[in-house]
Amino acid sequence: MLGFVARAMAKPGMLKPSHLVKPVSVTRIPGRYLVHQEGLPKLPVPPLRQTLERYLRALQPIVSAEELAHTQQLVEEFQSSGGVGDRLQKGLERRAKKTENWLSDWWLNTAYLEYRLPVVMNSSPGVVLPRLEFTDRQGQIRFAAKLIAGVLNFKSMIDNETLPVEYLGGKPLCMNQYYQILSSCRIPDPKRDSVVNHARSKKPPTHITVVHNFQFFVLDVYNSDGSPLTVDQIYIQLEKICNSSLQTNKEPIGILTSQHRNTWGKAYNNLIKDKTNKESVRAIQKSIFTVCLDAPMPRVSDELYRSRVAAQMLHGGGSRWNSGNRWFDKTLQFIIGEDGSCGLIYEHAPAEGPPIVSLVDHVVEYTKKSEMVRSPMIPLPMPQKLRFNITPEIKKDIEKAKQNLNIMVHDLDVKVSVFTHFGKHFPKSQKMSPDAFIQMALQLAYYRVYNRCCATYESASLRMFRLGRTDTIRSSSVESLNFTQAMDDPTRQNQEKVALLQNAVRGHRAYTDMAIQGQAIDRHLLGLRLQAIEDLTSMPEIFMDTAYAVAMHFNLSTSQVPAKTDCVMCFGPVVPDGYGVCYNPMDDHINFAVSAFNSCAETNAARLSQALEEALLDMRALLVQTPQSKL
Ligand code: COA
Numbered sequence: 001m002l003g004f005v006a007r008a009m010a011k012p013g014m015l016k017p018s019h020l021v022k023p024v025s026v027t028r029i030p031g032r033y034l035v036h037q038e039g040l041p042k043l044p045v046p047p048l049r050q051t052l053e054r055y056l057r058a059l060q061p062i063v064s065a066e067e068l069a070h071t072q073q074l075v076e077e078f079q080s081s082g083g084v085g086d087r088l089q090k091g092l093e094r095r096a097k098k099t100e101n102w103l104s105d106w107w108l109n110t111a112y113l114e115y116r117l118p119v120v121m122n123s124s125p126g127v128v129l130p131r132l133e134f135t136d137r138q139g140q141i142r143f144a145a146k147l148i149a150g151v152l153n154f155k156s157m158i159d160n161e162t163l164p165v166e167y168l169g170g171k172p173l174c175m176n177q178y179y180q181i182l183s184s185c186r187i188p189d190p191k192r193d194s195v196v197n198h199a200r201s202k203k204p205p206t207h208i209t210v211v212h213n214f215q216f217f218v219l220d221v222y223n224s225d226g227s228p229l230t231v232d233q234i235y236i237q238l239e240k241i242c243n244s245s246l247q248t249n250k251e252p253i254g255i256l257t258s259q260h261r262n263t264w265g266k267a268y269n270n271l272i273k274d275k276t277n278k279e280s281v282r283a284i285q286k287s288i289f290t291v292c293l294d295a296p297m298p299r300v301s302d303e304l305y306r307s308r309v310a311a312q313m314l315h316g317g318g319s320r321w322n323s324g325n326r327w328f329d330k331t332l333q334f335i336i337g338e339d340g341s342c343g344l345i346y347e348h349a350p351a352e353g354p355p356i357v358s359l360v361d362h363v364v365e366y367t368k369k370s371e372m373v374r375s376p377m378i379p380l381p382m383p384q385k386l387r388f389n390i391t392p393e394i395k396k397d398i399e400k401a402k403q404n405l406n407i408m409v410h411d412l413d414v415k416v417s418v419f420t421h422f423g424k425h426f427p428k429s430q431k432m433s434p435d436a437f438i439q440m441a442l443q444l445a446y447y448r449v450y451n452r453c454c455a456t457y458e459s460a461s462l463r464m465f466r467l468g469r470t471d472t473i474r475s476s477s478v479e480s481l482n483f484t485q486a487m488d489d490p491t492r493q494n495q496e497k498v499a500l501l502q503n504a505v506r507g508h509r510a511y512t513d514m515a516i517q518g519q520a521i522d523r524h525l526l527g528l529r530l531q532a533i534e535d536l537t538s539m540p541e542i543f544m545d546t547a548y549a550v551a552m553h554f555n556l557s558t559s560q561v562p563a564k565t566d567c568v569m570c571f572g573p574v575v576p577d578g579y580g581v582c583y584n585p586m587d588d589h590i591n592f593a594v595s596a597f598n599s600c601a602e603t604n605a606a607r608l609s610q611a612l613e614e615a616l617l618d619m620r621a622l623l624v625q626t627p628q629s630k631l
């Protein structure tokens, strides 16, 4: 593996290794990582007038003229000279001066740690890898062994600070999230959860946790000299784990982590009253990551296979299947079935999708490499099984968690599809941004199904800034509505439709640029609202307004997560009557995952998927059939 690291090291613009910087104490010697981080700009606070103007424009397609006029009035009051707006803006600017990033703690708390719904389906995304070739237990653990070795190899790049710096729009990105994804875990609390990270502690962990038939094991993955176990060594250890967890009648203790956060917070405090339980929970929390060796799931047709695996990644299939084979608070859990299904679920608080996906890309490449040379077999100790003492009260909590989870499982409607007609190449050939093109297809699909547009969220990266996370690209705009309304109108000429599509795509790309430069509106409005909670006795009217509630009710919650691997990422909707749409655009095809809730009669994942495919095809037909002026 040294070869890979050495090759990677030769690339320009990357962090050089700092072998000499040993994490011997909590205070770290500034390495290349810190130098890089300190060179990044701080997240700006956008001008107040700019945000309010853009807010009104964003409301135009989604609220009535009367509502808009009312909001306009509230906005004027808010920004009148010496008014509340100015005061809050000044507060935000002061906060920005004092902190590394005025938003990051607030965002972590509001978007994740104070959010009370179960992390399952409501927050944790899944990744579905292409189906692998194995079909039995042996293949499952052989692959798991390679995967573990691949993750450890990636970890060495994190530890040595040899990860290539990423760029977006030619600018270097904040790399902090890479340091948060391993050796970390969320901890529930009835008030506000927390995340622990052991990667930089005095004694960083050397073990992972493996779960099989609901039984958790500590697997030490380093030799005493600090070298990682080889694939063959890991394989033997996994075999031992499987052979000592063949019973299938164990209590699915991990299912507790799927509960509402207050419920789980209380159950957690009760669970860890027992010393053995506490130690077992700590071992899971501290581990580098978790590997879930899943029991076989019901077979489905090839057409439904990826959708079934998406559900397996997002929730595990229910208490009868693999939902107890998880610790949903764990930041990173790789999931491997016996039938070649493979993917992961991750707890979202510490990081966005891109660092996770870049880890996945690395690991997939690693697992494809020819078998390693067999290593001398020094006998290794038996992996330690984690014990849990289940009191009647804990048993009751588990039963309640099973019931609730099964309701959620029945509620999730997820459809994975591969759009095979074209990928990024086509929009590029039309001089259009592929991401904007896909977003406009989504707008058209939604409009065709509902005859209206809705508040739409697309994640934009703020990683150009130190400790940056995300802001929102509002994909439904005046321009997108003009296009979607014209597209199926027989009284409009194709030339006009093309012009409207081009305009909508350009508008979306312009919004994207503004968002990644820290000038979008959503996080600024959130900041003003949180500043009001800190400073004022009453909430300003603009945040109590119906239009504000409409703007924040994202019926479409979307995200582009590109990967080198032909995989698909998925997540649940963020409102009861909404859709979650994640896509990975490749050069010649696009992988989509659409989710919705069965309990909502108005939504249907397969229907929106179908409409999306038709919209993409119709947009292509429009462009190729319409002679375009050479202007
Ligand atoms: N003509 C021809 N090509 C164009 C073009 C045009 N008008 N506009 C863009 N392209 C090209 C780009 O140069 C780029 O080329 P590449 O494939 O060589 O890199 C490619 O098309 C893709 O660009 P585009 O589709 O416009 O989008 P993007 O890659 O800039 O991504 C976002 C847009 C919003 C997804 C990105 O800015 C972002 O923020 N990503 C992070 C999202 C995230 O964090 N998601 C997970 C949240 S957990």
Ligand code: HC5
Pocket: 125, 126, 127, 352, 353, 354, 356, 357, 457, 458, 459, 460, 469, 470, 471, 557, 558, 559, 560, 561, 569, 570, 571, 574, 582
């Ligand atoms: C493995 C890919 C996961 C993508 C997850 C994602 O896009 O999360 C969004 C994060 C953000 O801050 O925008 C939230 N969202 C799922 C609700 C879009």
